[in-house]
Amino acid sequence: MGLTPLGSEPGPNVPIWCRFALKGSDPFRLERVRTVVAVLFALPWIGWALLRTLGVEAPFPLVAAIAFTPYAALTSPAPVVLALILRRKAVAIVSGVAAVALAFAMVPRAVAGPQPEAxxxxxxxxxxxxxxxxxxxxxxxxxxxxxxxxxxxxxxxxxxxxxxxxxxxxxxxxxxxxxxxxxxxxxxxxxxxxxxxxxxxxxxxxxxxxxxxxxxxxxxxxxxxxxxxxxxxxxxxxxxxxxxxxxxxxxxxxxxxxxxxxxxxxxxxxxxxxxxxxxxxxxxxxxxxxxxxxxxxxxxxxxxxxxxxxxxxxxxxxxxxxxxxxxxxxxxxxxxx
The missing domain is CATH 3.60.10.10 (Endonuclease/exonuclease/phosphatase)
Structure with a gap:
């Protein structure tokens, strides 16, 4: 997907909910908006992955929210997909790392682990x-x-x-x-x-x-x-x-x-x-x-x-x-x- 020409309609790969901000804008502004949208959308998952991985003792209300980490893990591919659509490679990579970190914490719960020979x-x-x-x-x-x-x-x-x-x-x-x-x-x-x-x-x-x-x-x-x-x-x-x-x-x-x-x-x-x-x-x-x-x-x-x-x-x-x-x-x- 190339840059949207000045004054033209945004391309089909740009989500409809942000096209209004791109219509009639110059190419550099369009790139900045794409970056901002991708980063802002990805931040909650990146922050969640950091909180879970680092084991930070979070204050309320984060301490209550951390209980819902499985749902953050299930939805973690969303910012990766959006970043790829917007061609924000760096955001996609960081979001992908966050998704892997969350999955790494979740998947072992569905697998029986080693146990003692009692x-x-x-x-x-x-x-x-x-x-x-x-x-x-x-x-x-x-x-x-x-x-x-x-x-x-x-x-x-x-x-x-x-x-x-x-x-x-x-x-x-x-x-x-x-x-x-x-x-x-x-x-x-x-x-x-x-x-x-x-x-x-x-x-x-x-x-x-x-x-x-x-x-x-x-x-x-x-x-x-x-x-x-x-x-x-x-x-x-x-x-x-x-x-x-x-x-x-x-x-x-x-x-x-x-x-x-x-x-x-x-x-x-x-x-x-x-x-x-x-x-x-x-x-x-x-x-x-x-x-x-x-x-x-x-x-x-x-x-x-x-x-x-x-x-x-x-x-x-x-x-x-x-x-x-x-x-x-x-x-x-x-x-x-």
């Missing part, structure tokens, strides 16, 4: 956000029974739900309800010894043939306001590390974070594996669900994080009636003693 007993862990006490508790218990769940972590547990969780299915319980969204609980087939946690309980239990297992229910505030974002970051930083010796550690809950948040990746670097990511299910969304499924783009914010000595055999994500989150069920193989 030879201990099987353990099934499930996490379910109860949506401010609205979730159908019998349905939660039914799903847990169908999947032979050994330990259940629940979040947004309200006091009114406690009687419904009094069941022989999980005879051992640490339930810390709250009138707001902070309540949480652990329910287990194995005896639980509480080891702390205010409204995010932590407990130790023993499975024959394996080291003691230490599990914590997780539910930090979502980073959706200027005030909440620092609290969310501090809550993730305060979660215990796993040193790969002694007790086997498991964190299960609604982290209000995706694998694109550097804060969650930093936690993984402290000795954990994301169960869904390990089995190639990292793209499976957990929120929103049910009645809220049409109100927001799907995200993966509920996780089961396991000690790096644990082998993840399977991850299943299940809808729970009347909850805005899907439950995550991880079938694990513990290390032997």
């Amino acid at each position: 030879g201990g007993p099987r353990l099934v862990v499930m996490t379910s956000n109860l949506w401010l006490g609205r979730a159908d508790v019998p349905a939660v218990l039914r799903v847990a029974r169908e999947h032979d769940v050994d330990v259940l972590s629940v979040q947004e547990l309200r006091p009114k739900m406690l009687p419904k969780f009094e069941t022989d299915q999980f005879p051992h319980r640490i339930l810390l309800p709250d009138a707001g969204a902070a309540g949480a609980g652990l329910l287990s087939k194995y005896p639980l010894a509480s080891s702390g946690g205010e409204l995010q309980p932590e407990a130790v239990f023993t499975v024959e043939g394996a080291p003691p297992v230490r599990i914590k229910a997780v539910h930090p505030r979502p980073p959706v306001t200027f005030e909440a974002a620092p609290d969310w970051r501090r809550a993730l930083e305060a979660l215990p590390s796993s040193d790969g010796v002694g007790d086997v550690r498991i964190l299960a809950g609604d982290f209000n974070a995706t694998l694109d948040h550097p804060e969650l990746r930093a936690l993984l670097d402290r000795g954990y594996t994301d169960a869904a990511d390990a089995t190639g299910e990292g793209w499976t969304h957990t929120w929103p669900a049910g009645t809220k499924s049409d109100r927001a783009l799907p995200l993966t914010i509920d996780h089961v994080l396991v000690d790096e000595r644990v082998r993840v055999e399977k991850v299943t994500v299940v809808d729970i009636p009347r909850s805005d989150h899907r439950a995550v069920i991880a079938e694990l193989r513990l290390p032997d003693r």
Whole structure:
């Protein structure tokens, strides 16, 4: 495509939405406009790729926006195509690098990764956000029974739900309800010894043939306001590390974070594996669900994080009636003693 002659109509390869700015303009102005249009269109993807690749701890609202990185990756070819149409080679190259960087972060989630050769007993862990006490508790218990769940972590547990969780299915319980969204609980087939946690309980239990297992229910505030974002970051930083010796550690809950948040990746670097990511299910969304499924783009914010000595055999994500989150069920193989 050559330069548009002075006073002529813009060529067919120029997008219709910028032709009005080119009509009747001189060739040099047309070139400048093409460059400006290509650069301005590409900047959001380039900035997003830099933010994701460098692992910058972004302030609100960027910390909330970073959760939507998969959608930035899916649309990242758009600025490359536009730059090629406008013949802005440099912009196309930089945009292409950004697209590759975003794809490099996304693709591994769909591929099962290497795992340890754990030879201990099987353990099934499930996490379910109860949506401010609205979730159908019998349905939660039914799903847990169908999947032979050994330990259940629940979040947004309200006091009114406690009687419904009094069941022989999980005879051992640490339930810390709250009138707001902070309540949480652990329910287990194995005896639980509480080891702390205010409204995010932590407990130790023993499975024959394996080291003691230490599990914590997780539910930090979502980073959706200027005030909440620092609290969310501090809550993730305060979660215990796993040193790969002694007790086997498991964190299960609604982290209000995706694998694109550097804060969650930093936690993984402290000795954990994301169960869904390990089995190639990292793209499976957990929120929103049910009645809220049409109100927001799907995200993966509920996780089961396991000690790096644990082998993840399977991850299943299940809808729970009347909850805005899907439950995550991880079938694990513990290390032997």
